Amino acid sequence: MADGSPRTAGELGEFALVDAIAARFAQGPKVRIGPGDDAAVVEVSTGAVVASVDLVLQDRHFRLDWSSAADIGHKAAARSMSDVNAMGGVTTGLLVGLGCPPDVEASWLLDLADGIAEEAGLVGASVVGGDVSTAKTIVMSMSAFGECEHGVVRRSGARVGDVVAMAGRQGWAAGGFAVLGRGFRSPRLVVEAHRRPQPPYLAGPEAARSGATAMIDVSDGLLQDLGHLATAGGVGIDVARSRFEVPEPIQAVGAALGVDPMHLVLTGGDDYCLVATFPAAATLPQAWRQIGTVVEPGGPAPVTVDGEPYPEPGGHQHFR
Amino acid sequence: MADGSPRTAGELGEFALVDAIAARFAQGPKVRIGPGDDAAVVEVSTGAVVASVDLVLQDRHFRLDWSSAADIGHKAAARSMSDVNAMGGVTTGLLVGLGCPPDVEASWLLDLADGIAEEAGLVGASVVGGDVSTAKTIVMSMSAFGECEHGVVRRSGARVGDVVAMAGRQGWAAGGFAVLGRGFRSPRLVVEAHRRPQPPYLAGPEAARSGATAMIDVSDGLLQDLGHLATAGGVGIDVARSRFEVPEPIQAVGAALGVDPMHLVLTGGDDYCLVATFPAAATLPQAWRQIGTVVEPGGPAPVTVDGEPYPEPGGHQHFR
Numbered sequence: 152m153a154d155g156s157p158r159t160a161g162e163l164g165e166f167a168l169v170d171a172i173a174a175r176f177a178q179g180p181k182v183r184i185g186p187g188d189d190a191a192v193v194e195v196s197t198g199a200v201v202a203s204v205d206l207v208l209q210d211r212h213f214r215l216d217w218s219s220a221a222d223i224g225h226k227a228a229a230r231s232m233s234d235v236n237a238m239g240g241v242t243t244g245l246l247v248g249l250g251c252p253p254d255v256e257a258s259w260l261l262d263l264a265d266g267i268a269e270e271a272g273l274v275g276a277s278v279v280g281g282d283v284s285t286a287k288t289i290v291m292s293m294s295a296f297g298e299c300e301h302g303v304v305r306r307s308g309a310r311v312g313d314v315v316a317m318a319g320r321q322g323w324a325a326g327g328f329a330v331l332g333r334g335f336r337s338p339r340l341v342v343e344a345h346r347r348p349q350p351p352y353l354a355g356p357e358a359a360r361s362g363a364t365a366m367i368d369v370s371d372g373l374l375q376d377l378g379h380l381a382t383a384g385g386v387g388i389d390v391a392r393s394r395f396e397v398p399e400p401i402q403a404v405g406a407a408l409g410v411d412p413m414h415l416v417l418t419g420g421d422d423y424c425l426v427a428t429f430p431a432a433a434t435l436p437q438a439w440r441q442i443g444t445v446v447e448p449g450g451p452a453p454v455t456v457d458g459e460p461y462p463e464p465g466g467h468q469h470f471r
Numbered sequence: 472m473a474d475g476s477p478r479t480a481g482e483l484g485e486f487a488l489v490d491a492i493a494a495r496f497a498q499g500p501k502v503r504i505g506p507g508d509d510a511a512v513v514e515v516s517t518g519a520v521v522a523s524v525d526l527v528l529q530d531r532h533f534r535l536d537w538s539s540a541a542d543i544g545h546k547a548a549a550r551s552m553s554d555v556n557a558m559g560g561v562t563t564g565l566l567v568g569l570g571c572p573p574d575v576e577a578s579w580l581l582d583l584a585d586g587i588a589e590e591a592g593l594v595g596a597s598v599v600g601g602d603v604s605t606a607k608t609i610v611m612s613m614s615a616f617g618e619c620e621h622g623v624v625r626r627s628g629a630r631v632g633d634v635v636a637m638a639g640r641q642g643w644a645a646g647g648f649a650v651l652g653r654g655f656r657s658p659r660l661v662v663e664a665h666r667r668p669q670p671p672y673l674a675g676p677e678a679a680r681s682g683a684t685a686m687i688d689v690s691d692g693l694l695q696d697l698g699h700l701a702t703a704g705g706v707g708i709d710v711a712r713s714r715f716e717v718p719e720p721i722q723a724v725g726a727a728l729g730v731d732p733m734h735l736v737l738t739g740g741d742d743y744c745l746v747a748t749f750p751a752a753a754t755l756p757q758a759w760r761q762i763g764t765v766v767e768p769g770g771p772a773p774v775t776v777d778g779e780p781y782p783e784p785g786g787h788q789h790f791r
Contacts, residue, residue, distance in 0.1 A: 165789040183519060187703075188626050189557035189687060190523035192619070195515040199503060202522075203510035204566035204614055206604045211570075237509035246524035248568075248612040250531075253790050282612075284526045285789050292568040292602075292612030294524055299512070306508050367509060383507075469485040469605050470573050 160260060160285075161253025169283055171257065172249075175264040176278040181243050184279075191279035193244045195298060202296040203234035209289040217331050220259045222346040224266020230370065231295035232274060233350040233423035237368035239304040239359030241352070242276040242297040250286030267293075274352050301359040304427065308364040309384035313428035315443035316435050318354035320344065321373055322397070322412070325419025326404035333408065340400040350423035357436040358427045366427035372418045374454050375466025377426055377443075381453040384428075389455045390417070390443035417456065418465030480580060480605075481573030489603055491577065492569075495584040496598040501563050504599075511599035513564045517618045523554035527611040535609075537651050540579045542666040543611075544586020550690065551615035552594060553670040553743035557688035559624040559679030561672070562596040562617040570606030587613075594672050621679040624747065628684040629704035633748035635763035636755050638674035640664065641693055642717070642732070645739025646724035653728065660720040670743035674758040678747045681756045686747035692738045694774050695786025697746055697763075701773040704748075709775045710737070710763035737776065738785030 160168055173186035184192040207227040209215065218226070232242040247267060251260065267278055276297070309315075326338070327345025336342055350368070358366055365384055369376045374390070381388045397405075397412045405412030428445055429435060452460035480488055493506040504512040527547040529535065538546070552562040567587060571580065584598075591598055596617065629635075646658070647665025656662055670688070678686055685704055689696045694710070701708045717725075717732045725732030748765055749755060772780035 161790045163790065168790065184558075184623065184625065189554045190521045190560070190615075192519050192521050192558070192623055194518060195520045196518065198514060198516065199512050200515045200520045200564075200616065201510045201512050202564065202566055202614070202616060203600055204568050204612060205602045206568040206570050206606075206610070206612065208570055208604055208606055208610070211604055211606065234509040238504075238512070240510070244520075244522065246522055246614055248524050248526040250526050250528055250610070280523055282525045283789055284528055284531055286526075286528055286531065286610070287608065290526070290528070290570070290606070290610050292524060292526065292614070294522070294566055294612070294614040295510075296520065296522060296616065303504065303512055305504065469603060470481045470483065470488065 158256055159253060160251055160255050160257060163257050165283055171261060172264045175261060176268050179275055179277040182277050182279055185277065186280050191244060193279055197298045197300060200296050201235050201238050201240040201299055203231055204292060204294040205231045207291040207293055218346045220262035221266035224263040225270045225347045227291055227293045228267045228270035229348050229350050229423055231293040232276065233368045235295050235297045236350055236352055236355035237366055237425055238299055239301055239355050239366065240297045240299040241274050241356055242295045244279040244296050245271055245276055246294040247278055247281035248292035249281060250284040250290040252287065253285055299359060301356050304359050304363045304366040306365055306367050306380055307383035309380055309386050309428040309445045310364055311386055311445055311447055312431050313364055313445040314431055314441050315388055315426065315428055315445060316439040317424055317426050317442045318438040319351035319424030320349060320422045321369065321424050322401045322416035322419045324348055324421035325415045326401050329408055330404055338400045338403050341404055344422065348421060348423045351425060351438050354425050354438040357438060361429065361436045362433050363427040363429050366425060369420060369422060369424050369426060371420045372466030374417050374461055374464040377454045385448055387446040387448045387450045387453055388443055389446050389458060392457055394442045417461065420467055478576055479573060480571055480575050480577060483577055485603055491581060492584045495581060496588050499595055499597040502597050502599055505597065506600050511564060513599055515618060517620060520616050521555050521558050521560040521619055522616040523551055524612060524614040525551045527613055529609040538666045540582035541586035544583040545590045545667045547611055547613045548587045548590035549668050549670050549743055551613040552596065553688045555615050555617045556670055556672055556675035557686055557745055558619055559621055559675050559686065560617045560619040561594050561676055562615045564597055564599040564616050565591055566614040567598055567601035568612035569601060570604040570610040572607065573605055619679060621676050624679050624683045624686040626685055626687050626700055627703035629700055629706050629748040629765045630684055631706055631765055631767055632751050633684055633765040634751055634761050635708055635746065635748055635765060636759040637744055637746050637762045638758040639671035639744030640669060640742045641689065641744050642721045642736035642739045644668055644741035645735045646721045649728055650724055658720040658723050661724055664742065668741060668743045671745060671758050674745050677756040677758060681749065682753050683747040683749050686745060689740060689742060689744050689746060691740045692786030694737050694781055694784040697774045705768055707766040707768045707770045707773060708763055709766050709778060712777055714762045737781065740787055
């Protein structure tokens with residue numbers, strides 16, 4: 152800034168930085184104590200809290216040349232809130248741990264905070280606390296907690312004969328990642344999907360209310376995460392290619408890069424869609440559409456596509 | 472291991488590593504869903520959850536040559552649970568984010584997990600979930616959540632005339648840090664205090680039950696954290712040197728390093744003792760002893776020692 156006011160985290164110092172960041176976080180009606188005390192206090196009226204944490208690390212989960220600070224904030228919040236969504240819950244509070252080098256610009260950090268706050272606002276959640284520290288690269292942790300008003304849906308309840316259904320988008324973020332990795336910046340819609348996923352936030356509670364028997368969010372890849380549902384339930388899952396419409400931007404990625412666009416849909420991660428199983432007689436709630444069926448275990452693979460094992464189920468695993 | 476079984480995080484891979492770590496975490500009676508699903512579910516019977524997060528970073532918050540994996544686990548859990556203690560609460564659940572290089576030994580990570588679990592067990596808390604990732608150095612986030620059965624005590628309620636009291640130890644960890652920094656390993660008791668703090672876990676809820684008007688835990692330094700109480704309450708705080716007995720190991724550190732041992736007590740951090748204010752007429756609960764008085768604001772400093780500003784109030788601030 153031309154007036155010589157503080158520009159970096161180091162110039163501001165911890166306490167001023169925390170105050171500036173905390174000022175970006177509006178507090179919702181369920182928050183009894185927000186940032187500024189030893190801990191936050193948030194109302195829980197259902198008798199239980201749902202809670203999850205994710206690490207968000209520079210050059211592991213985001214690249215500074217691919218995403219803006221606001222993008223990174225949106226995605227970090229989305230990823231954690233998606234875990235609560237996948238239990239059938241709604242996030243009420245977020246806790247943000249933030250480590251960064253002292254020379255990071257304060258405006259970058261405030262944009263990050265704004266991104267987190269905007270994403271949280273989509274479900275009425277508040278950033279209620281956090282911690283800052285110096286670090287060699289940017290490291291974040293995002294803890295989300297909330298409640299399941301319509302009951303909790305676990306990974307393990309799928310039964311043979313259940314319908315397998317999906318809510319939200321699949322393959323978009325993977326398409327964006329693929330084109331960014333080749334040095335392209337288009338199709339714009341898939342690049343934006345990589346930067347800011349659009350989890351179907353209300354589809355989780357809707358599924359719980361409609362009697363979903365098992366649910367998970369797709370963070371690592373559709374087939375891999377369906378594999379977790381199959382394993383946890385002791386069942387098989389068969390996905391039908393014909394149930395998917397491959398959207399135009401993903402077809403464009405496939406054509407441009409010479410890959411099967413359906414492969415992006417089946418193995419891509421980071422869109423944070425939900426997949427769940429429902430009793431065959433259930434009426435699927437509005438956001439949901441069938442993509443397969445729960446079958447007897449002991450088939451050629453825990454998850455099959457049109458009855459056959461999928462040659463490269465893909466998905467992400469750290470340390471591999 | 473001689474039998475060639477997996478030895479590093481990279482050799483195990485994310486899923487096997489998570490399974491091995493999760494197996495170390497016993498689940499208490501309040502945990503409805505522990506590790507292994509998209510999120511944890513823990514009972515909350517008081518209508519509100521208390522929650523806090525801390526980052527714990529290699530070479531910022533711990534050194535691998537000064538602390539064992541179990542030490543680091545104990546301290547990381549203690550630091551977060553202390554925040555809940557400082558609200559007058561008891562931790563019921565912890566979420567652990569863990570990033571590390573692939574070549575970290577699995578046994579080191581399991582020792583870390585054991586340390587976290589043992590510390591959590593001191594208050595009946597459970598590690599209910601987490602996240603792992605590859606990272607360049609070891610990064611951890613520790614989120615603690617729990618409940619305040621006897622009411623919440625904030626930082627801001629101190630009133631002129633209140634008694635200022637302390638529960639737990641002060642200056643021990645700073646003494647350990649000072650001798651380790653000079654290359655010594657003794658006195659053993661202060662070095663151990665640096666490695667594994669002993670927060671007075673039940674003193675927070677006790678203070679709440681006894682009508683404490685304000686409370687904070689001392690993580691950065693006694694005078695600095697008392698400053699937060701003074702500022703939040705719009706009051707002054709005067710500490711009396713005569714109220715402190717300087718324990719023998721801290722006297723030994725002072726003698727060996729040529730520093731005033733009382734300085735370690737007044738400015739040291741990382742012991743996670745509690746300081747709180749109580750109405751003058753209150754009977755201090757058992758773990759608590761008076762160290763000062765809440766005075767009118769507008770004195771020579773927000774926090775004074777025997778009526779005078781303290782020349783080097785010390786304390787830690789990131790980015791400075």
